[in-house]
Amino acid sequence: MSDKRETPLTSLSLEGHHCTVDLRLAKLGMVPFFQDLSEEQLRKVNKKFTANHYSKGETIYRQGDSATMLRVVVAGNVKLAAHTLEGESVLLDMLQPGDFFGNPMAGSKDIYDETAENQTSTCILSIRISDFKEVMSRYPSVAMSVLDIMADRLNESRQRIQHLTTLPVKKRLAHILVTLGNKFGEKHSRGLLIQLPLSRKDLANMAGTSAETTSRIMSQFQEDGLITSGRQWVAINDKPKLLHISVKD
Structure with a gap:
């Protein structure tokens, strides 16, 4: 695995950045519901949202906080992580502009099941759950879409649990890389670059799994020519082979 400290990732700076109405509408329009x-x-609907800027590494909310807001990423990346009873952190998802997070169906006594932390500098749109429920009442298509999306997310959670409990680590990592490549991948001279700061x-x-096991398998992927990687970045060189590893018996 490369020990070079330079990164091919695009540096994101939101200094002087403004969430213009056109930008807000463009990102809200990407939200499925x-x-x-x-x-x-x-x-x-946009008028019910407020915009906030966050610095890299800043926490938006913590697991166990009251689930009062629904949020949409306008610029930057956010990671969602849950903490187990043993104190371990499990990374649940990486979000990009147009993605929403928080439970749109949350009740007044519900709490967040995860911690949301900024992977980069971000601009986030926020709406109170009570206001969002008014939006659902006014626009039935939004309510129906939310129900479908929450059902899909439940199925995805079940599949993730199945992966974590039944698949070998090599398959899990191959599947994760393919998934991240599909979502964040950009064509680059180094390969399909996952445009996201990504540590072992x-x-x-x-x-x-452990960071040691991950490093060993990632090193093998690199030796086999499947990926190129460096400090907090990964580029995929052979996605079909990674996909084959992730699904083969």
């Missing part, structure tokens, strides 16, 4: 709204309807600890937490 808003995609059937007209521009006029989306503009009305992050990958280990996603795979439910």
Whole structure:
């Protein structure tokens, strides 16, 4: 595994960044449950959101806090992690612009099941759950879409649990790399670059294994020409082979 400290990742700086109305509408329009709204309807919904800027590493909310807000990423990346009773951190997801987080169906006594932390500098749109429920009442298509999305997320959670409990670590890591490549990958001279700061600890937490095991398998992937990697970055060189590893018996 490369020990070079330089990174090919695009550096994100939000200094002087403004969440313009056009940008807000563009990112809100990417959220699945808003995609059937007209521009006029989306503009009305946008007025219920507030914009906030966060620094890299800043926590947006912690696991166990009251679940009062629904949020949408406008710029930057956010990671969601849950903490086990043993104090271990399990990385649940990495979010990019257009992704939402928080439980849109949360009740007044519900809490967040995860901690949301900024992977980079970010601009986040936020709406109170009570206000979002008014949006669902006003636009039935939003409510129906939310129900479908929450059902899909439940199935994804079940699949993730199955992966963590039944698949060998090598398959888990191959699956994670393919998934991240599909979501964050950008064509680059080094390969399909996962445009996201990604440490071995992050990958280990996603795979439910140790950083040492992750480093060993990632080193083998690199020796086999499947990936190129450095300090907190990974580029995929052979996605079909990684996909084959992730699904083969």
